[in-house]
Amino acid sequence: MLVEGCSIRSIQRITGIDQNTVMKILLLAGNRCERLLESKVRNVPVSDVQCDEMWGFVGCKEKRNYTGDPERGDAYCFVAIESNTKLVLTWHLGRRTERDTVAFTEKLNEATSGEFQITTDAFPAYFDAIHMSLGTRVDYAQLIKV
Helix, strand or coil, rough: CCCCCCHHHHHHHHCCHHHHHHHHHHHHHHHHHHHHHHCCCCCCEEEEEEEEEEEEEEEECHHHHHCCCCCCCCEEEECCCCCCCCCEEEEECCCCHHHHHHHHHHHHHEEECEEEEEEECCHHHHHHHHHHCCHHEEEEECCCCC
Protein backbone atom coordinates (compact mmCIF):
# COMPACT_ATOMS: atom_id res chain seq x y z
CA MET A 1 0.00 0.00 0.00
CA LEU A 2 2.93 2.34 0.65
CA VAL A 3 4.26 1.65 -2.83
CA GLU A 4 0.86 2.56 -4.26
CA GLY A 5 1.00 5.94 -2.52
CA CYS A 6 -1.17 5.33 0.52
CA SER A 7 -0.20 7.25 3.62
CA ILE A 8 0.61 5.51 6.88
CA ARG A 9 -2.60 6.78 8.44
CA SER A 10 -4.71 5.55 5.53
CA ILE A 11 -3.04 2.12 5.79
CA GLN A 12 -3.91 2.15 9.49
CA ARG A 13 -7.57 2.90 8.71
CA ILE A 14 -7.84 0.33 5.90
CA THR A 15 -6.07 -2.56 7.62
CA GLY A 16 -6.70 -1.83 11.28
CA ILE A 17 -2.96 -2.17 11.96
CA ASP A 18 -1.38 0.36 14.32
CA GLN A 19 0.72 3.04 12.58
CA ASN A 20 3.78 2.08 14.66
CA THR A 21 3.51 -1.46 13.27
CA VAL A 22 3.30 -0.06 9.71
CA MET A 23 6.43 2.01 10.39
CA LYS A 24 8.28 -1.04 11.78
CA ILE A 25 7.38 -3.02 8.64
CA LEU A 26 8.56 -0.12 6.47
CA LEU A 27 11.85 0.05 8.38
CA LEU A 28 12.35 -3.72 8.08
CA ALA A 29 11.65 -3.66 4.33
CA GLY A 30 13.93 -0.64 3.85
CA ASN A 31 16.82 -2.30 5.68
CA ARG A 32 16.45 -5.46 3.61
CA CYS A 33 16.30 -3.44 0.37
CA GLU A 34 19.47 -1.61 1.40
CA ARG A 35 21.29 -4.90 2.05
CA LEU A 36 20.04 -6.31 -1.28
CA LEU A 37 21.27 -3.26 -3.22
CA GLU A 38 24.69 -3.34 -1.56
CA SER A 39 25.10 -7.09 -2.12
CA LYS A 40 23.95 -7.17 -5.76
CA VAL A 41 25.36 -3.90 -7.12
CA ARG A 42 29.09 -4.65 -6.85
CA ASN A 43 31.90 -4.04 -9.33
CA VAL A 44 29.48 -2.89 -12.04
CA PRO A 45 31.29 -1.73 -15.20
CA VAL A 46 30.03 1.79 -15.91
CA SER A 47 30.91 4.50 -18.38
CA ASP A 48 29.18 7.66 -17.14
CA VAL A 49 28.02 8.35 -13.57
CA GLN A 50 26.11 11.36 -12.32
CA CYS A 51 25.98 12.22 -8.62
CA ASP A 52 23.74 14.62 -6.80
CA GLU A 53 22.07 15.07 -3.46
CA MET A 54 18.46 15.73 -2.48
CA TRP A 55 17.60 17.84 0.54
CA GLY A 56 14.96 16.97 3.07
CA PHE A 57 14.52 17.22 6.81
CA VAL A 58 13.70 14.94 9.71
CA GLY A 59 11.36 16.32 12.35
CA CYS A 60 12.26 19.95 11.67
CA LYS A 61 14.49 22.08 9.50
CA GLU A 62 18.04 22.60 10.77
CA LYS A 63 17.48 26.22 11.78
CA ARG A 64 14.51 25.13 13.95
CA ASN A 65 16.40 22.33 15.71
CA TYR A 66 16.58 24.06 19.08
CA THR A 67 17.18 20.81 20.97
CA GLY A 68 20.44 20.10 19.12
CA ASP A 69 19.30 16.51 18.53
CA PRO A 70 21.59 15.05 15.81
CA GLU A 71 18.75 12.77 14.63
CA ARG A 72 16.67 15.83 13.64
CA GLY A 73 17.20 18.57 11.10
CA ASP A 74 18.52 18.70 7.55
CA ALA A 75 19.09 15.41 5.75
CA TYR A 76 20.68 14.88 2.35
CA CYS A 77 20.27 11.78 0.23
CA PHE A 78 23.35 11.42 -2.00
CA VAL A 79 22.60 9.37 -5.14
CA ALA A 80 24.87 7.99 -7.89
CA ILE A 81 23.15 7.02 -11.15
CA GLU A 82 24.68 5.43 -14.24
CA SER A 83 23.62 7.84 -16.99
CA ASN A 84 23.06 5.37 -19.81
CA THR A 85 21.12 2.66 -17.98
CA LYS A 86 19.62 4.85 -15.19
CA LEU A 87 20.78 2.25 -12.64
CA VAL A 88 21.05 3.59 -9.10
CA LEU A 89 24.54 2.46 -8.12
CA THR A 90 24.50 3.62 -4.53
CA TRP A 91 23.08 6.15 -2.12
CA HIS A 92 23.91 7.61 1.27
CA LEU A 93 21.74 9.47 3.76
CA GLY A 94 23.46 12.03 5.94
CA ARG A 95 24.39 15.67 6.29
CA ARG A 96 25.94 17.75 3.52
CA THR A 97 29.41 17.44 5.03
CA GLU A 98 32.78 16.25 3.86
CA ARG A 99 32.54 13.15 6.08
CA ASP A 100 29.22 12.04 4.56
CA THR A 101 30.46 12.86 1.05
CA VAL A 102 33.47 10.57 1.60
CA ALA A 103 31.18 7.82 2.94
CA PHE A 104 29.08 8.17 -0.23
CA THR A 105 32.07 8.02 -2.60
CA GLU A 106 33.45 4.98 -0.74
CA LYS A 107 30.14 3.20 -1.41
CA LEU A 108 30.40 4.26 -5.05
CA ASN A 109 33.92 2.82 -5.22
CA GLU A 110 32.59 -0.57 -4.04
CA ALA A 111 29.69 -0.47 -6.53
CA THR A 112 31.73 0.30 -9.66
CA SER A 113 34.66 -1.12 -11.56
CA GLY A 114 36.96 0.16 -14.28
CA GLU A 115 37.48 3.68 -15.52
CA PHE A 116 34.55 6.03 -16.02
CA GLN A 117 33.42 9.65 -16.22
CA ILE A 118 31.83 11.08 -13.05
CA THR A 119 29.89 14.34 -12.94
CA THR A 120 28.75 16.26 -9.86
CA ASP A 121 27.51 19.71 -8.99
CA ALA A 122 29.85 22.36 -7.56
CA PHE A 123 29.63 21.17 -3.92
CA PRO A 124 33.30 21.56 -2.84
CA ALA A 125 33.45 18.35 -0.75
CA TYR A 126 33.06 16.21 -3.89
CA PHE A 127 36.49 17.18 -5.25
CA ASP A 128 38.55 15.73 -2.39
CA ALA A 129 36.16 12.83 -1.70
CA ILE A 130 36.22 11.59 -5.30
CA HIS A 131 39.98 11.85 -5.60
CA MET A 132 40.46 10.11 -2.24
CA SER A 133 37.94 7.28 -2.83
CA LEU A 134 38.12 6.70 -6.58
CA GLY A 135 41.62 7.92 -7.34
CA THR A 136 42.83 8.10 -10.90
CA ARG A 137 40.37 5.59 -12.33
CA VAL A 138 37.80 8.34 -12.94
CA ASP A 139 37.60 11.43 -15.09
CA TYR A 140 35.94 13.99 -12.82
CA ALA A 141 33.84 16.93 -14.01
CA GLN A 142 31.65 19.46 -12.29
CA LEU A 143 28.50 20.67 -14.03
CA ILE A 144 27.76 24.22 -12.95
CA LYS A 145 24.46 25.62 -14.19
CA VAL A 146 24.23 29.36 -14.82
